[in-house]
Amino acid sequence: MNQVSIQKPPVFKVCLIQMSILLPMAAIGLGLSVTFSYSLLLGGLLQIIPSAYFAYFAFRIVGAAHVNFALQQIYRGEMGKFTLTLVGFALVFLLVKPLHSVALFSAFLAMTFVYWVASAKVIHR
Numbered sequence: 761m762n763q764v765s766i767q768k769p770p771v772f773k774v775c776l777i778q779m780s781i782l783l784p785m786a787a788i789g790l791g792l793s794v795t796f797s798y799s800l801l802l803g804g805l806l807q808i809i810p811s812a813y814f815a816y817f818a819f820r821i822v823g824a825a826h827v828n829f830a831l832q833q834i835y836r837g838e839m840g841k842f843t844l845t846l847v848g849f850a851l852v853f854l855l856v857k858p859l860h861s862v863a864l865f866s867a868f869l870a871m872t873f874v875y876w877v878a879s880a881k882v883i884h885r
Contacts, residue, residue, distance in 0.1 A: 770882055771819050772812065772815060773878075773882050774811075774815070774878040774879050775808055775811065775812045775815070777874065777878045777882075778807075778808050778811075778878065781871075782800070782801065782804035782805075782808070782871060783801075785800055785867065785870075786798070786800045786804070789801075793860070795858050796860045796863045797863075798856075799859055799860035799861070799863035799867070800860075800863045800864070800866070800867040801867070802852050802856065802859075802864055802867075803863060803864035803866065803871070804867040804868065804870070805848075806845060806848045806849060806864075806868050807845075807867075807868050807871035807872050807875065808871055808875075809848070810841040810842075810844040810845045810848070811875055813837060813840050813841055813844055814837040814838060814841040815837070816837065817833045817834065817836050817840065818833065818837045818838075820833065852864065
């Protein structure tokens with residue numbers, strides 16, 4: 761009987777794709793203002809870092825023998841992602857002055873879109 765091995769998807773490749781888009785976007789933002797640029801960077805990082813945290817926990821366990829533990833890790837990763845996102849936004853709004861909130865939220869949404877598209881493409885392969 762042939763055993764089929766499930767390989768871990770290259771989810772951290774998605775983070776690299778996001779960073780390869782975010783960094784040039786922030787560099788271009790320097791043309792408008794420094795505040796706009798670092799607001800873009802922070803907004804993107806507020807999506808990328810929690811997503812990487814989730815990916816670490818969600819995809820480190822593979823195999824049917826570890827289903828309960830894997831599910832537990834997915835829950836842990838999702839709660840951590842949610843917490844990191846909330847705390848990240850709170851810290852940015854409390855500590856970063858001046859802040860360009862439109863740039864912050866635009867980058868967050870753009871990186872969320874990139875995450876969805878890149879994840880679908882990377883996992884589909």
